[in-house]
Amino acid sequence: MMKQKTIGLDLGGTFLKAGIIDRSGRISYRSKYTVDASSAERVFETIGQAVRECSIADADVAAIGMGIPGIFDQADQKIMNSPNLHCLDGRHLIELMQSVCPLPFLFDNDANCAAFGEFKAGAGSHDGPGGTLSPRSFILLTIGTGVGGGVILDGKLWHGARGYAGEPGHIVIDRKGKPCHCGGIGCLETLVSASAVVEAYKARGGKDVTCEEVAHVASHGDPLAIGAFEDVGRNLGIGLSVIINLLNPEMIALGGGVMGAGDFLLRPARAEASKRAFRESYLSTRIVIAALGNDAGMIGAGLMACEKLLGT
Amino acid sequence: MMKQKTIGLDLGGTFLKAGIIDRSGRISYRSKYTVDASSAERVFETIGQAVRECSIADADVAAIGMGIPGIFDQADQKIMNSPNLHCLDGRHLIELMQSVCPLPFLFDNDANCAAFGEFKAGAGSHDGPGGTLSPRSFILLTIGTGVGGGVILDGKLWHGARGYAGEPGHIVIDRKGKPCHCGGIGCLETLVSASAVVEAYKARGGKDVTCEEVAHVASHGDPLAIGAFEDVGRNLGIGLSVIINLLNPEMIALGGGVMGAGDFLLRPARAEASKRAFRESYLSTRIVIAALGNDAGMIGAGLMACEKLLGT
Numbered sequence: 001m002m003k004q005k006t007i008g009l010d011l012g013g014t015f016l017k018a019g020i021i022d023r024s025g026r027i028s029y030r031s032k033y034t035v036d037a038s039s040a041e042r043v044f045e046t047i048g049q050a051v052r053e054c055s056i057a058d059a060d061v062a063a064i065g066m067g068i069p070g071i072f073d074q075a076d077q078k079i080m081n082s083p084n085l086h087c088l089d090g091r092h093l094i095e096l097m098q099s100v101c102p103l104p105f106l107f108d109n110d111a112n113c114a115a116f117g118e119f120k121a122g123a124g125s126h127d128g129p130g131g132t133l134s135p136r137s138f139i140l141l142t143i144g145t146g147v148g149g150g151v152i153l154d155g156k157l158w159h160g161a162r163g164y165a166g167e168p169g170h171i172v173i174d175r176k177g178k179p180c181h182c183g184g185i186g187c188l189e190t191l192v193s194a195s196a197v198v199e200a201y202k203a204r205g206g207k208d209v210t211c212e213e214v215a216h217v218a219s220h221g222d223p224l225a226i227g228a229f230e231d232v233g234r235n236l237g238i239g240l241s242v243i244i245n246l247l248n249p250e251m252i253a254l255g256g257g258v259m260g261a262g263d264f265l266l267r268p269a270r271a272e273a274s275k276r277a278f279r280e281s282y283l284s285t286r287i288v289i290a291a292l293g294n295d296a297g298m299i300g301a302g303l304m305a306c307e308k309l310l311g312t
Numbered sequence: 313m314m315k316q317k318t319i320g321l322d323l324g325g326t327f328l329k330a331g332i333i334d335r336s337g338r339i340s341y342r343s344k345y346t347v348d349a350s351s352a353e354r355v356f357e358t359i360g361q362a363v364r365e366c367s368i369a370d371a372d373v374a375a376i377g378m379g380i381p382g383i384f385d386q387a388d389q390k391i392m393n394s395p396n397l398h399c400l401d402g403r404h405l406i407e408l409m410q411s412v413c414p415l416p417f418l419f420d421n422d423a424n425c426a427a428f429g430e431f432k433a434g435a436g437s438h439d440g441p442g443g444t445l446s447p448r449s450f451i452l453l454t455i456g457t458g459v460g461g462g463v464i465l466d467g468k469l470w471h472g473a474r475g476y477a478g479e480p481g482h483i484v485i486d487r488k489g490k491p492c493h494c495g496g497i498g499c500l501e502t503l504v505s506a507s508a509v510v511e512a513y514k515a516r517g518g519k520d521v522t523c524e525e526v527a528h529v530a531s532h533g534d535p536l537a538i539g540a541f542e543d544v545g546r547n548l549g550i551g552l553s554v555i556i557n558l559l560n561p562e563m564i565a566l567g568g569g570v571m572g573a574g575d576f577l578l579r580p581a582r583a584e585a586s587k588r589a590f591r592e593s594y595l596s597t598r599i600v601i602a603a604l605g606n607d608a609g610m611i612g613a614g615l616m617a618c619e620k621l622l623g624t
Contacts, residue, residue: 137473161449161561167557173485245476246463248473281479
């Protein structure tokens, strides 16, 4: 019988998460490893260990997908720049992977994997808000320390010329705004992030607490906290309007830790997008909250390997 | 023998342009009609006249493509809002067209048609800057009174959920900027247009002249005029960086009357985009000047009809 499952790997600067993923995106086994970022070889030793342990846990795995943080060149299959894993910069990943892994594999940017996971098994799936009218065009924004994401068009991840597409955090909405760590100015993520929520809360007279704490007091009716999420939500809505006017996707899903605030952020974001975007375009793009949490990347990596390496 | 040619129509608020287009995008016959915008029926009478005269001019035409200004609903095949042809708002175009036209036909937004024309027969063609490495992803921005455009991904026009995609003029780059006629604030076209050039020229101490005149004196070395194009070009570059970071297209072509200023606008636009966008993504997206001028829409409409209605 044909093997059906894959290993989904989500590589980060501190941890490697591994899961066994079935065709519907369910996780039947998972584990987590500390990453030694001192050299690419050490990183791939850990990857090899994860693959071996998953293969022992379930003999049905037949391929591997891995999400990698940083600027990933799809054409050359190498990382151009990974701020949290500089040891991988410029390294040819295929050779490194072959040295530790006997199964067929593929790589993609970690945020692209998360978008694919949400599209296939989360917000965009048959169980998601679209139901049987699942979207064919789908954009994920994950809002945390920064804003990451991925773009799915016509049912496929959109990579662009060399794989660098899908950086919604770095669309400029404030051309004379704050410097962004990417080197740009006024990017969406300078105005929409956990620290942006904290800054907005302080600007309204709130204390210097974490984003989670702002969300907590908002849920208890604190007007400063609710106002802070409105400020950030409106900026998020501007970013959504840009995506809507340019691409009119069927669905935009919002994930990441900051979206734990739910409607406090979603409501002002929708309101601002509806004012800014073309009315018809706004009305035909659904804006929803993502469904898979931190597992989206691992699930998406596994499902991508399933679709591309195992066939349907 | 199979008929090979199509009629390309470019409908505007004042004129209807008609051309007979061959499979390579060459125009073998053209004519131009004044549009009476007082009623949809009058508009379609003129369209019918154009179709008849083209059919007499060349018996080889077998299908019609027409570009229409305004918000075009691809799913319902109707115009939601056409600022220069309000008589068409909400009308079902298929019936109107069938009443005057015996040939198979299709419609699209006029800027989408222009993008398709440039992609197939202009900047994106084998004779364009990409040569035999013609792009598969291509975005046109036409800069005139406002900024229009269209998005081609994987060789096909990207319509989005209902056909509203492709409004690069309405990506917000200045969230607290000037009101835009679309109802938004700080859209790209509030900072990049013929009037934006004139405003920038005046802000630097220049006289109140037309954009063409600013371009003319720039070409004679006038530093105020050159500076005005630099100001507008940098804003254009911000818009390009948004498109590059989100989509990393293989090519972006810049057309429209204002691009008559050529390098005066292109050079600062490229410089700004290279500072703002991810370096790798910027380097893999070519930014070029469009090739077909005002014929792009007519040619694109004809080629679209050829591809979709006549087959290849």
